[in-house]
Amino acid sequence: MPEHAHDWPLLSLFIAGGYRNFVDEGALAIAGPSAVFYRRGDAHANQVGRFGHEQLEIEFDPAWLGAGALAQLDRPVRRIGGAVALASRRLLKLCQDPAATERGIAQAxxxxxxxxxxxxxxxxxxxxxxxxxxLLGTTPRPLANAELADRLGLSPPWLTEAYRAHAGEGLAEADRRHRAQQAVHLLRTTAVPVAQIAAATGFCDQSHLARVVKRLYGCPPTRLDPAHRQE
Structure with a gap:
């Protein structure tokens, strides 16, 4: 996406895929739980990666949040992983909840x-x-945390907690996201049946793939490329 800006402040919450983000401060590769904030008029550009990029954008009138809500945000802010990423996943889940209220979203x-x-x-x-x-998403089947830790010579409990703290999501969640990204890429670029794609990307079956894709992308696999999906 070429350089552009928005008429209102905008918060972008990562869902899946990856891209390279460009602002005046420089370029940054983003391919995991993260949040990017732009003020009104902040110029930026995005170069989408191989597996596409899915994000939730919240563009809003500053008055909606009340006076002073953006006082400390005086430039584009990009945060990947860590506590901000964990919080971004909670905010994303709230925004996708049909029962969420406008007041609740504004407070969050x-x-x-x-x-x-x-x-x-x-x-x-x-x-x-x-x-x-x-290693995530590259093995024929998902590795248990203990198996992954053994390959790296690390303690399983330590790896489980340390990964979540650094990356902003759990190991199993990250592995499913990586596999879903691969599957969606195949769904969008080939005519291979969904069941075969599910097997090739390490899902238990087509139903398992469908659940994960719908959770991440908001639609079943058959909606991603209607021209090829006739099952």
């Missing part, structure tokens, strides 16, 4: 933006995290 958004404004960018990804990310 105000709290989230205050957190985002004061949180630092965090340290660079440790070597073990890079190793974990390189």
């Amino acid at each position: 958004l105000r709290s989230f933006l205050a957190h985002m404004a004061t949180a630092d960018a965090g340290p660079a990804a440790p070597a073990w995290l890079v190793q974990v990310e390189s």
Whole structure:
């Protein structure tokens, strides 16, 4: 997407896929739980990755949140992983809940933006995290946390907690997301039957794939490319 800006402040919450984000401060690769905030008029550009990119955008009138809600957000803010990412997943879930109220969303958004404004960018990804990310979604079947930890020579309980703290999601959740991204890419670019794609990407069956895809992308696999999906 070429450089553009928005007429209102905008918060982007990561769902799936990945992209490279460009603002005046530089480029940043985003491929996991994260949040990006732009003020009104902040110029930015996005280069979508191989597996596409799904996000929830909340564009709003600042008056909706009340005076001072954006006072500390004086530039584009990008936060990947850590406590902000964990909070972004909770906010995303709330926004997708049909029972959520406007007041509840406004309160949650105000709290989230205050957190985002004061949180630092965090340290660079440790070597073990890079190793974990390189394995997720690449094995014929999902690895149990203990199996993954054994491959890396780490304690399973430590890895489970440390990964969630650094990445903003659990290991099993991340593995399902990686597999769903691969499956959706195949659904959108090939005519391979859904059942075969489910098997090729490590899902138990077509129903399992359908549940995960609907949870992430908001629609069943058969809706992603109607021209090819006749089952």
